[in-house]
Amino acid sequence: MRHSSLSAFLSVAPTQLSPKGPFALVFVEDAAEVDSTIAHVLKTGFREVLVFGANDLLPQDDTGLHVVTANVHEQDAFSKITNELIKLFPGVWMHYCFNAEYMFFPFCESRNVRELIAFNLEERRHSVMTYVVDLYSNDLGKHPNAVSLDQAYMDKSGYYALARFNEDGVALDRQLDFFGGLRWRFEEHIPWMRRRIDRVGLFHAVKGLELRSDHTFNLQEYNTFACPWHHNISATICSFRTAKALVSNPGSMYEIPHFWWKNSAKFEWNSNQLLELGLMEPGQWF
Numbered sequence: 001m002r003h004s005s006l007s008a009f010l011s012v013a014p015t016q017l018s019p020k021g022p023f024a025l026v027f028v029e030d031a032a033e034v035d036s037t038i039a040h041v042l043k044t045g046f047r048e049v050l051v052f053g054a055n056d057l058l059p060q061d062d063t064g065l066h067v068v069t070a071n072v073h074e075q076d077a078f079s080k081i082t083n084e085l086i087k088l089f090p091g092v093w094m095h096y097c098f099n100a101e102y103m104f105f106p107f108c109e110s111r112n113v114r115e116l117i118a119f120n121l122e123e124r125r126h127s128v129m130t131y132v133v134d135l136y137s138n139d140l141g142k143h144p145n146a147v148s149l150d151q152a153y154m155d156k157s158g159y160y161a162l163a164r165f166n167e168d169g170v171a172l173d174r175q176l177d178f179f180g181g182l183r184w185r186f187e188e189h190i191p192w193m194r195r196r197i198d199r200v201g202l203f204h205a206v207k208g209l210e211l212r213s214d215h216t217f218n219l220q221e222y223n224t225f226a227c228p229w230h231h232n233i234s235a236t237i238c239s240f241r242t243a244k245a246l247v248s249n250p251g252s253m254y255e256i257p258h259f260w261w262k263n264s265a266k267f268e269w270n271s272n273q274l275l276e277l278g279l280m281e282p283g284q285w286f
Helices: 006-016 034-044 077-088 113-122 241-248 271-276
Strands: 023-028 048-053 065-069 093-098 101-104 127-134 152-155 160-165 171-179 198-204 235-239 264-266
Touching: 006 065, 006 077, 023 034, 023 077, 034 048, 034 093, 034 101, 048 077, 077 093, 093 101, 093 235, 113 198, 127 152, 127 241, 171 198, 198 235
Parallel strands: 023 048, 023 093, 048 065, 127 235
Antiparallel strands: 093 198, 101 235, 127 198, 152 264, 160 171
């Protein structure tokens, strides 16, 4: 189903979307891998897939989708749109991503996202911490936008975390700032506030919840990577977004001949590789 504007969509969303969810929100920033991103969230098991972007970038076939013409390049557009849906659908689980991004979670080849959500609720958890793993082509000559599904590479090392503090300088419980990937290796081209790779990419909408522009929530428990009593399941969002930005921004595009380095590894498009590299963990889910 197509919607001519964000306001038009929001006015009818309560009657057209399943209140059961879960929802996948896809923000289309450019033409790179829009169809494969949508196919991935559908395969993952989301009941409702909402696609936002400029009309000329949106998929022509809207079967099983809600395609919404919206300005996703407006400042903080992703958080503003997500927060509108949180207000309309408290109780629904949601995932948000951008085009050329793909969420993987432990055992996702044999279990769908609804099973993951059911397990998480049994754990008394209302969010799943996701880590953004940068993907990039190993040959920018062949792929000048740095995007290639067949020749996708990732960093297999160079990830680390630092304590996260509140405004009073007190370390926050079970919260860390995570870094790594292209944002670490090319940090001179990335503003400090955009270098983190942690994102609460799957969450349970509740009344009063708000997504902030730095990919954290106003309810602090949502920003934790584990509960107080044991480790919890985590996931990854494998993303070409940073690579695309680095090869298109004037300040970096002429400074980066390639993304390849000694710790590059070909991305195998499965959860086992990410588990073995320690980029996500199953928690108690066996």
